[in-house]
Amino acid sequence: MSFLTYLINGLSLGSIYAIIALGYTMVYGIAKMLNFAHGDFIMVGCYIIFSVSGAIGGGSTMGVILSVILSVVLCSLLGITTEFIAYRPLRGAASPLAVLITAIGVSYLLENVALLIFGADVKSFSSVITWQGLSFADGQLRIQGVTIVTIVVSLVILICLQLFINKTKQGQAMLAVAEDKGAATLMGINVNKTIMLTFAIGSALAAVAGALLCSAYPNLSPYVGAMPGIKAFVAAVLGGIGSIPGAMIGGLVLGIVEILSKTYISSQLSDAIVFGILVIVLIVKPTGILGKVIQEKV
Amino acid sequence: MRIDKKTKDNLITYGIVVAAFLLIQVLASTGHLSSHMKGLLVPMTYYAIIAVALNLCVGILGELSIGHCGFMCIGAFTSAFFSKLTEETLPGGLRFFLAFVIGIGFAALFGFLIGIPVLRLKGDYLAIVTLAFGEIIKNVLNAFYIGYDSKGFHFSMKSQMDLGLEPDGDTVINGAMGIMGTPHDAGFTVGIIVLLISLMVVLNLINSRDGRAIMAIRDNYIAAEASGINVTRYKMMAFTISAAIAGAAGVIYSHNITTLTASSQYFGYNASIMILVYVVLGGIGNIRGSVIAACILYLLPELLRGLNKYRMLIYSIVLIVMMIVNWSPKVIEWRKRTFGNLGIKKKI
């Protein structure tokens, strides 16, 4: 029974990674940039929920819903603003490293603004999910409410994203921009708008992931998003970067491996094992589990 | 003797380093250097060294690595381990020399072994795997225990207790507590000498057969292959040399501090990214630029200490603004229109 509990916990953590990885993979696929600041949007989202629910008195269902919605909206706006001010001017720069370093600058900026406003001390985050969860087999298997909600939310997001990309005009525009910016422009697609929309969605997903992450692990600090951000990036690469189902699979694999290795092998070595999995997968399949192989034409 | 442009360029680079060294020595001996500033000198040298190493990988080989501090970590731990063991048996100079050779040797070995799988990958995939290896090295060292007693060496991945040492046994690497009391063999002068050697290795390499082959692969690996260049061999060579130099930075680091731990601050991906920032702002492929950028950017937050909590905020804004000013195609065009080509140095 305990194995099952750990497995479900892993699935839940993996779902959070998956939601972050979806944002990562969309931004990478469409804007062709590693947004190193993506993890910090999680942190921003958490602090927004923390502040809003603190101001209006947390605990009430309405307050929670309001704070989450506000966090999602503000993170979206932050994503759009960041893209407009910091990333867009560097589109078409001589080296792809330019925008990568700028993203690192944005990451430092967000962390230090949070540090100035909220201080370095760890804040205790009160879960946005108050439901106690379910109990099976005479209480031997208990699944927490936040675990169930996380898994369900990630599945809903995955399905919605797939539908959005495959069934809507904007989604198709995203695919076109991902494939070839120049050709997309010629087809009358507004590339700037499409990339902006991508950032809005990616950042909104980061806010959702933040709410879930801090509900499951309620310690809030300015650096709370950094490591999950990196892990989610690893998940996106593991699944095949640019692929939406890939990000989901990568996230789940990573979460399960992390929790199980923490439990059964060594808590100190769990990160090494997680990164080791990535190395092994990429050695066997250099473009990730669901990645496309693109060969350069001679 | 006629000195060509490249040789002249290299001499200027060495000259800058030597001049800076002499200037600092004069300032120090006349008492114009605060003890706080003195404490920053050695870090400046090892950051400059690892920036040179990373620029060899990113700028000359053209492969993005965000795990170079992992090699620094290997160099730091293997050399400190040796120095700790031989602290009482070997004289200082010889001990440090051997520690140095061991440090760069192991860093090169790891560079070679990690290079085999990593260099098969391309672009961002390669970057994330170097990050992964950097984190793995750091993580494993944090769970690494080794000690010795009359029966010889004991090793564990669990805890210090698990070593089962005799009461008079010595723990050398104590997991997350790292290595305590490594002899202080590396000062500013040693750091400068190692920096000069690293510069010489990289600058000479660039102006040699092998260096041209490496840059040819960076510019167009298909054409390099068609010109008979063994792409795998030269990629491995550049990566291994780069790892070895990063290891040298680690040797300086570990022989300048009292307690060596595999902390994220020094050896995590964030540290590797900080070095990457030095390399990019100094100019990708511009070795001299890396040294200058590493020194300035390392000092900048330290000099901003007066601004206390705002310093990292200012640093991050400066970073973003500098990137946009230096790299945005629109800004570059605007600068050209407004100022002409005057005063804009061409990036190599």
Next chain:
Amino acid sequence: MALLNVTNLSISFGGLRAVDDFNMTIEKGELYGLIGPNGAGKTTVFNLLTGVYKPNEGIIKLDDEDITRKNTIEINHAGIARTFQNIRLFKQMSVIDNVKVGLSERFKYSTLEGILHVGRYRKVEKQMDDEAMRLLKVFDLDGERETLASNLPYGKQRKLEIARAMATDPKLLLLDEPAAGMNPNETKELMETIALVRKEFDMTILLIEHDMKLVSGICEKLTVLNFGKVLCQGETKEVLSNPEVIKAYLGG
């Protein structure tokens, strides 16, 4: 004895036979043209000859040595050098360094000598410089030795690519559409360069071309490829008057 002997060469991508039962013999010193409409498989033949693709069937012999299964690097060492349809220079390197990369398998010193600039380094570098300058003179590029390759005008980039290929001291030179994207003046100059290379180095050349004028002007022999198959082969004049070739080119 023939310098290049290709027999029954075939390759398929998926279900498509891109090159089908291709045969060709090039004698030493010949200037040979490979022509055909777009998508006929000309560049695929080049990629097979240089080991970029491995054929499903067939044998490629250079100077009686079987090079069919060798990789690109080994084939270059065996004596085939090439240029590319879309120019592939080492853009961030100087003109002379581009050529010196081509020379690096012929002029050697150890890595350690290179890092320390000792031993054979100075002597061999001097030899490389001299040899590179000799080549650059032939291509009229000696005035631009320190220019970055990417800063050269288009026509000179083409020339530099040929110079780099010649630096590997090949037995056979493959030129993939050398006149692509050139104006008539540049094309004319290029024809002169090719003629010069042939004379100066006594070189055997196989070139892919679209420009019929260029082909008929300088090639002695032609192979016409259509839909991956050899349509016609032989002396230039005969081939160009062959009704099937005219049909393939003019449609109808």
